[in-house]
Amino acid sequence: METPTALESLTRNWWVYVLHGVAAVLFGIAAFVWPGLTLFVLVALYGAYAIVEGAISLVGAFRSGEGFRWSLLLWGLLGIAAGIVAFVWPGITALALVYVIAVWAIVKGIVQIAVAVRVRREIKGEWLLGLVGLLSVAVGVLLAAFPGAGALSLVWLIGAYALVAGVATMALGLRLRRMDRITVQTAERAAREPAPRGPTPASG
Secondary structure (H helix, E strand, O other): OOOOOOHHHHHHHHHHHHHHHHEEEEEHHHHHHOOOHHHEEEEHHHHHHHHHHHHHHHHHHHHOOOHHHHHHHHHHHHHHHHHHHHOOOOOOOOHHHHHHHHHHHHHHHHHHHHHHHOOOOEEEEEEEEHHHHHHHHHHHOOOOOHOOOHHHHHHHHHHHHHHHEEEEEEEEHHHHHHHHHHHHHHHHHHOOOOOOOOOEEEEE
């Protein structure tokens, strides 16, 4: 059995990015529309979101080829670790929560940018992943630089990031799905075509 290339590994895991996007959009919507959102509720929402995203990444890592297994594995472990911190530390202060999310966002963004750079010559939608990575790093840096921002500002910043990143990640996943279908269809057509015949030997 052939080891899938980096591009094949990425396209086969298109569903990982779609589900990541859905989770991020749901988290962002909840952050904006939840009436009277308290810090405790924000911690719970963030913890659930990070764990769900991490679990999706781990499943994708074990189903992926060597090309992107490391990135999905790191992404998954980071998300689950951040989510667990949020849940097992229910009395977390706003300042501590800001730093947890900031580190998570920066490392996650760096991983996404690295993947985007690696596949930039193979797919046309790599800028979507790079955009999500840049947004993630930017949000992490802002949170780390201004940890004393008000709770409402924190909710709006995280919610806006989650919505934009979620939409971009879903768009990337759908683009990868189309690429995967094209690859599968091309392979099926090649399998149905008869093998070329060699030259007929001349009769004596």
